[in-house]
Amino acid sequence: MERVEDERSVLAWFLTGARGIFSLPAMILMLSFVGFCSLTVQAGVPPEQVVFMTGIVWALPAKVILVSSVLSGASLATTFLAVTLSSVRLMPMVAALVPELRTAKTPTWLLLVLSHFIAITAWVFAMERVQKVPRPHRVTFFAGFGITLVAANMMLVAIVYRLVTDFPPIVAGCLFFLTPVYFLASIWNSAxxxxxxxxxxxxxxxxxxxxxxxxxxxxxxxxxxxxxxxxxxxxxxxxxxxxxx
Amino acid sequence: MWLEGWWAYVFIAIAGWLATDIWRWLGVLAGKRLREDSEALNWVRAVATALVAAVIAKLILYPNGVLEQSPLWLRLGAVALGAIAFFLARQIPAVGIATAIATLAAGLWWRGF
Structure with a gap:
């Protein structure tokens, strides 16, 4: 009986995290991915590769550097170096989030797997929201949010790739500006x-x-x-x- | 010239996936050793926050795309007005964000964007 209750609550917390897809930060990120899509269309990256990149690299700044590095004719080693150097920041971000997420019983492999879903938006979102989630359910909550966000953006990229149109300049400018302004407000608010x-x-x-x-x-x-x-x-x-x- | 065939996927996996996930894994291993009330975690928290803040500053001061052509005073003014609204409204994020974006939109429109 208790086990059933337990499983139900795990699913419920996963879904609570997944519902984060309808939050302001998730919306802003998806709009940024529309922008990334138009960059890849112009660069001539085939859609399958854009979807693959979105899932496997995830961090948007790293992908922009990857694409522009390849376009400039850089070798594998040079591109690897450029992306690695720009991604060092992920380490302190993950290290600051892990103590908030885990319990004494959380297995390391699970944290290693889930760390893949951390990029700047998921980090800001998690640092803010996870405080309101009871500790035993935080990992599940984050998994729900992270996995849903990555999956949704992979689908978004696959669909939008074929219909990329440019936004009017004022709209494009305001969309770009939402990211820094949201990060500022959220970090201040969650400190x-x-x-x-x-x-x-x-x-x-x-x-x-x-x-x-x-x-x-x-x-x-x-x-x-x-x-x-x-x-x-x-x-x-x-x-x-x-x-x- | 873009990459072709299976080589493209190997390239993306090495230069994209490995190059980013290495840092995430190291972050997990480091984060596991940090006690929640420790001074070390306080330092890591400060460094992570400052990193993200540096990204924010770059996005505002050196944007790409449409905003590249917008005046710096407009972008800084939008953030300043947003901050004032945020504190006047008892730190409700949506109020600050909406004010900053509305200011920027008005400024861009006025400048003929």
Missing amino acids: RHRVVYLALAAGLVAGPLFYWLLPEFDILLAGVGGGTLAWLAERFWRPRREAGA
């Missing part, structure tokens, strides 16, 4: 630790600064430099008794 506010501010300043100084590694340096600075500042200003606890 439960003071260090997150400081890191957000530090990254906003450090990003353009390092883009100006060392454009090849700007995001990575801004993250490690700005993040460490924010962390140090927060430790320094933290009230004594809290730090001692």
Whole structure:
């Protein structure tokens, strides 16, 4: 009897996660994929490969770099290097999310499999929503969201590839702008630790600064430099008794 | 010239899948060692947030596509007005997002986009 109840609740939490497909971030991401589709049509990438890429690479910035690198005639090794360097940021993102998702009993292989579904939108969404999910069900909730989001975008890409039309400029501009604005509001809204506010501010300043100084590694340096600075500042200003606890 | 046949799939698997999932796997292995109340997790959280913030700043300052031709003051103004609305409305994300986008749309229209 109890087992049946348990299974029902696993399915229910998976579906709760899957329902995230109707959220604002999922909609914004799907619109970005429409934009990616028009890039691949112009580049002459066959639709089967675009669908394959969407499922297996998932992170949108990595795919844009992959496509533009191949177009510029880069070799396999050069392309691998370009995509690898741009994707280092996934590591701290995943490392920050895993302690929120797992319980002591969550198997490592499951986390390794589910980590594939983490990219910037899923990360922002999960960091915000997972707090309201009881801990034993968080992994299931995330699986429901992540798997549904990837599957939906694979289908979307397959369909949209044949009907890509360009949006009017104002609409295209506003769609593009939704991404940074949504990320800002969501990170601020979901922050439960003071260090997150400081890191957000530090990254906003450090990003353009390092883009100006060392454009090849700007995001990575801004993250490690700005993040460490924010962390140090927060430790320094933290009230004594809290730090001692 | 785009890639053809089975080579395309091998290419995408190595330069796309392996190149991204390596970092996700390393993230899982590192994240598993982090205790939820630890100082190390606080640092990782700060670094991850700053990374995403740097991406946000780049999207706003150096956009591609249509917005490349839009003035910087318009993009910054839209974000600033969005932020003001967000805090006035007791930090409801939808209010901030809608204000920023409406400001941008009005500005683009006014500039003749």
